[in-house]
Amino acid sequence: MIRVLAYALVLAFVGTACALAQAPAQSVPRRVLVLWDSTSVSSPTWRASFAHSMLEMPLNRLGYIAEPLDVAKKLPDPAGFADAHAVVAWLETDSVSDPADILAFLDRATQAGMRFVLVGEPGFLRARSGVGGVSLAAANAVFERAGFRLLDEFVRLTFDVEAEPRVPGLVEYERALDPPLTPFAVWRPSDPATVSALVLRRRDRPETESHVVMVGKQGGLAAFGYSHFFEPELRRRQWRIDPIAFLTRALGASEAPIPDVTTLVGRRIYFSHIDGDGWRNVTEIQPGRRLRKLSAEVVLEEAIAPFPDLPVTMAPIVADLHPDWCGTPEGRAIARRIFALPQVEAGSHTWTHPFDWPFFERPDAEALERAIASRYPGCQDNPGWFANMVTRVRGRLQGNTEAKKRAAEFDGQYGAAGAYNTPRAYAGKPYALADEIGGAAAYIQTLLPPGKTIGLVQWSGNTAPGEAALAAAAQAGLRNINGGDTRFDAEFNSLSYVAPIGRRVGAHWQIYAAASNENTYTDLWSDRFFGFRDLVQTIANTGAPRRLAPVNVYYHVYSGEKDAALQALLGNLAYVRGLEVAPIFASHYAAIAEGFYGARIVALGDRAWRIEDRGALQTVRFDPPFDEAAVDFARARGVLGFRRDAGALYVALDPAEASPVVALASAGAVGAVYLIDSRWPVRGLKREAARFEFAAEGFGAGTMRWRVAPDARYALAVDGTEMGEVRADAGGTLALSLPRADGRRVAVRLRRVQS
Secondary structure: HHHHHHHHHHHOHHHHHHHHHHHOEEEEEOOOEEEOOOOOOOOOOHOOOOHHHHHHHHHHHOOOEEEEEEEOOOOOHHHHOOOEEEEEEEOOOOOOOHHHHHHHHHHHHHHHHOOOEEEEEEEEEEOOOOOOOOOOOHOOOOHHHEEEEOOOEEEEEEEEEEEEOOOOEOOOOOOOOOOOOOOOEEEEEOOOOEEEEEEEOOOOOEEEEEEEEEOOEEEEEEEOOOEEEEEOOOOOOEEOHHHHHHHHHOOOOOOOOEEOOOEOOOOEEEEEEEEEEOOOOOOOOOOOOOOOOOOHHHHHHHHOOOOOOOOOEOOOOOOOOOOOOOOOOOHHHHHHHHHHHOOOOEOOOOOEEEEEEEHHHHHHHHHHHOOOOOHOOOOOOOOHHHHHHHHHHHHHOOOOHHHHHHHHOOOOOHHHHEEEEOOOOOOOOOOOOOHHHHHHHHHHHHHOOOOOOOOOEEOOOOOOOOOHHHHHHHHOEEEEEOOOOOOOOOOOOHHOOOOOOEEEOOOOOEEEOOOOOOOOOOOOOOOOOOHHHHHHHHHHHOOOOOOOOOEEEEEEHHOOOOOOHHHHHHHHHHHHHHOOOEOOOHHOOOHHHHHHHHOOOOOOOOOOOEOOOOOOOOEEEOOOOOHHOOEEOOEOEEEEEEEEEOOEEEEOOOOOOOEEEEEEEEEOOOOOOOEEEOOOEEEEEEOOOOOOEEEOOOOOOOEEEOOOOOOOEEEEEEOOOEEEEEEEOOOOOOEEEEEOOOOOOEEEHHHHHHE
């Protein structure tokens, strides 16, 4: 009963979305147009905006692709976005350069049937110049289509304001309405169907009543000061509304399947990747310190080789390896040993490790870099504690003259918190984008054993590549990853720090890592070297009650330099070993993320959908209340199985089927052998009356569960070798554990044995 009541409001907003999902052969719209303003001081770039950093992840979670539209430029005709479902405005300003252009865009979009969601100020009502604003009546024509309207009233004094939350859980989600309340405009519902989630009023002043959080049949409102909390000095933020629940209602809960990047074959995805920074650092950990052992070798021996069940992607910096730069035979030998391991995938962390990618998009970048050439330290043989000590002693003997000179030159221009004072780590030759991407990959390929190829570039520095860099990666056949810096722990205690899947850059997508690396836990590798152990909090918080992200252990080679950092890393790997995950390489995850942006959901009617252009994405999800259904295998095609987990129904698609069909029925109407979950990815499932077979590949033991007839017995064969009999339990769960195959694909056959 509680569950039914909890989702009654969701069902009330199914409306046109469900009607669309049931229409024959019609694509489900997945784009949401997001208005933002690059003239805002706090968000001069899309990457810096709240719309990207806070709102895009909840949109992705609901299956939507954010299409950023900068209101500082002439807005396009919304008719060009026929596949758009809604428009969201989050401007972070109280005035804009051209209010009439924005309102005309919104008017055309909402008249065409797009939903409208307003977060924060209706900043498009006033012109920044003071001339050329729009009338309240014209604005309300748009607002009222979404289900609300704005009055010409404003409450500045809030000392006696009473707050009335009306939808439990939707407001005061992460932060209570702490006094003094933010002054507010007066908003009212314009439709009887509009639901008010938070109402404010001054005592005995009914005319001040304002409905500051509302959801209507065609949109929603979360007014300024009541959508989220932000402390500008420390840049700390929290949601006041539950953004996922709010957007579910405001955008209309749809029964259509949601492309999901967190899950594979019924289990949460795990991947790990390593940036090559610190490769040549001599470890401080004994006995390696006495042996002058490099951090790269420590990582190999302590964090990679002992974990053959946990695949990892290693991405060196070419300048640390190449003999014409700072490479040594020892460093290259370590790289070859790492890449020889079956659980290791090769990636690239560029050639010279750019810190500031936008710097190199400037036409005068080469001249500017020549002017600061003296700041580059060059190469040191086996740098680390010993070399640093020698440098400090030499500085004292020389009266710190050189140190003072460098300090005077330091302007903190490059890198987070001024940690870097050059736009890249190495500058032995002029910068060339072709070298950083394709050239770096080609060199690292020479260090790989036969049969292995490099497939991923891991962005360096501020992880802000431009469109040219992303295009170069695509041209070189490389996936890409890094950026985002997701954390959700005691220090970053908000859903708002969980990054979206990626960032649109022109015609390309930058794919974000699913978790932050140890740099943010250690004050940019300057203190608290044990801090990375807190990653387990983020893994837990992004896994339940909603699964928001895969499990990602992302770190640098310099974690092998300090014992506290190494122990934190090993603790994280041990923790992951105890989880129920599907381990894959980082490039595989990047391909899945790319599939999210390409996937099309085609509604076939009668609760059936065809999934097209999904690439490597192999999971679709149904959220409450639609998660109570089951897959109807009589009508489905290319579906491996399904599982209810983490508050949702996850449906596993078969990679061997280009255009699978997902069909739903009641929970009892299944009628086929199906996969519940697996550690190894599965493909090519063939079901017959008394047998089924498939291919699988992965790392560690191939544990998996299938749903079959209760107590059914099967003869198991792997690659044609009989492995004995396996038997389902009384509930029909058949548990398998295939022998370790180190990533090699195996053929599995199960033949029913009659009692």
